[in-house]
Amino acid sequence: KSVVAIVGRPNVGKSTIFNRLVGERISIVEDIPGVTRDRIYAEAEWLTSKFNLIDTGGIEIGDEPLLVQMRQQAEIAIDEADVIIFLLNGREGITGADEEVAKLLFKSNKPVVLGINKIDNPEMRETIYEYYSLGFGEPFPISGSHGLGLGDLLDAVVGHFPQRSEEVYDEETIYFSLIGRPNVGKSSLVNAMLNEERVIVSEIEGTTRDAIDTTLTRDEQDYVIIDTAGMRKRGKVYETTEKYSVLRALKAIERSDVVLVLIDAETGIREQDKKIAGYAHEAGRAIVIVVNKWDTVESNEKAMKEFETKVRAHFQYLDYAPVVFLSAKTKKRLHTLLPAVKLASENHAKRVPTNVLNDVIMDAIAMNPTPTLKGKRLKVLYATQVAVKPPSFVVFVNDPELMHFSYERFLENKIRDAFGFVGTPIKLFARRRQ
Ligand code: GDP
Numbered sequence: 001k002s003v004v005a006i007v008g009r010p011n012v013g014k015s016t017i018f019n020r021l022v023g024e025r026i027s028i029v030e031d032i033p034g035v036t037r038d039r040i041y042a043e044a045e046w047l048t049s050k051f052n053l054i055d056t057g058g059i060e061i062g063d064e065p066l067l068v069q070m071r072q073q074a075e076i077a078i079d080e081a082d083v084i085i086f087l088l089n090g091r092e093g094i095t096g097a098d099e100e101v102a103k104l105l106f107k108s109n110k111p112v113v114l115g116i117n118k119i120d121n122p123e124m125r126e127t128i129y130e131y132y133s134l135g136f137g138e139p140f141p142i143s144g145s146h147g148l149g150l151g152d153l154l155d156a157v158v159g160h161f162p163q164r165s166e167e168v169y170d171e172e173t174i175y176f177s178l179i180g181r182p183n184v185g186k187s188s189l190v191n192a193m194l195n196e197e198r199v200i201v202s203e204i205e206g207t208t209r210d211a212i213d214t215t216l217t218r219d220e221q222d223y224v225i226i227d228t229a230g231m232r233k234r235g236k237v238y239e240t241t242e243k244y245s246v247l248r249a250l251k252a253i254e255r256s257d258v259v260l261v262l263i264d265a266e267t268g269i270r271e272q273d274k275k276i277a278g279y280a281h282e283a284g285r286a287i288v289i290v291v292n293k294w295d296t297v298e299s300n301e302k303a304m305k306e307f308e309t310k311v312r313a314h315f316q317y318l319d320y321a322p323v324v325f326l327s328a329k330t331k332k333r334l335h336t337l338l339p340a341v342k343l344a345s346e347n348h349a350k351r352v353p354t355n356v357l358n359d360v361i362m363d364a365i366a367m368n369p370t371p372t373l374k375g376k377r378l379k380v381l382y383a384t385q386v387a388v389k390p391p392s393f394v395v396f397v398n399d400p401e402l403m404h405f406s407y408e409r410f411l412e413n414k415i416r417d418a419f420g421f422v423g424t425p426i427k428l429f430a431r432r433r434q
Helices: 014-025 066-080 096-108 122-134 150-159 186-194 228-232 242-254 271-282 301-314 334-348 354-367 405-419
Strands: 002-007 041-046 049-055 083-089 112-117 139-141 174-179 200-205 212-218 221-225 258-264 286-292 323-325 380-387 392-397 427-432
Touching (some): 002 014, 014 041, 014 083, 014 150, 041 150, 041 242, 049 066, 049 242, 066 096, 083 096, 083 150, 096 122, 112 122, 139 150, 174 186, 174 271, 174 334, 186 286, 186 334, 242 271, 258 271, 271 286, 286 334, 301 323, 354 405, 405 427
Parallel strands (some): 112 139, 174 221, 174 258, 258 286, 286 323, 392 427
Antiparallel strands (some): 041 049, 200 212, 380 392
């Protein structure tokens, strides 16, 4: 999917436009404590194109002076986006800060579409010609608050989308990404994996612009590590800001089958870890929790058990994710990682036979009778798997209202135990069938 970023001075209306373009698409799918979806990255749709939209204004970069902040936002857009919407305030004309940003964008050679905001009525359209001087071609008059002109703007944006050769997505290949706070060791772990014996490496450039994916083959299984470029290209100021790491994580998660959630054994679990892990869970990807820097801890079975208990307590909703302990630095226990990734991926894509599924459900019901509500009992008729990645099941019942949350969890766990869905979330839906 292409990525579009909105840049512009504060108060030109970036968030308003962002919300307009994203519409109602953002909803909090699940209430996970500690996870509130930052509205800086979301999916939008225009005609037949779906794309991801970034509001760079939402990435607060400390209390830097305006000009520095804007320069950094422009750099983020240049690094992350295929097309940039440069938003200006049509009531203020071109300011010095706008010119600075324009210079940066111009140098980057990325396609830029000019949106001139706050043009709320037709008479004001006369004023937009001055914006031609920025050198980005036709300026599009829009009104974020009235929702005017967005269609033409989007036509221009979509027109710049790179014509990619179809992403070579091979069903047999396992796509995975590494996410985690800055300095947990993502780059180190990628490098360690690539330098491991018995691993064959090749880089595929240009799956998305500026992203470099790396394929590696081990024990005849192909893997693709997503966006290793993002991990190698380092040292920019904004890389340490929390929202930027969230943005990177969301981008990587989207293309992954399996997400490795990295935790730093040395510093322990932080609030930001939980947030980042929450995104992977919400997206329904397979997950492996990787406790890195295990060399800094006295490493024995007992320490591992204790740390795992802590992980389980902090990430209760990730009870399905296996925990791998390793050191990217010394490569200790590194060999345990890819097998865990492979298992999680297989389970994520697993289909179970309907008859066995129904046997499991009926056994579960025999063991723990269905709940009643106001004298009415839940009746389960049958169940079927409707999707993979993640495995999703529909249970047909007399009345979905009677499916109590705890009973749903109970059935989910029975399915999980019966088929061994280690590493993957599974979903269960109750549907009415008379
Ligand atoms: P990233 O920001 O998540 O990509 O983290 P880096 O890979 O850049 O690592 C951050 C710091 O942690 C660097 O100084 C690494 O040398 C160090 N580091 C990474 N992995 C390990 C490890 O397994 N053990 C120890 N002791 N240090 C590590």
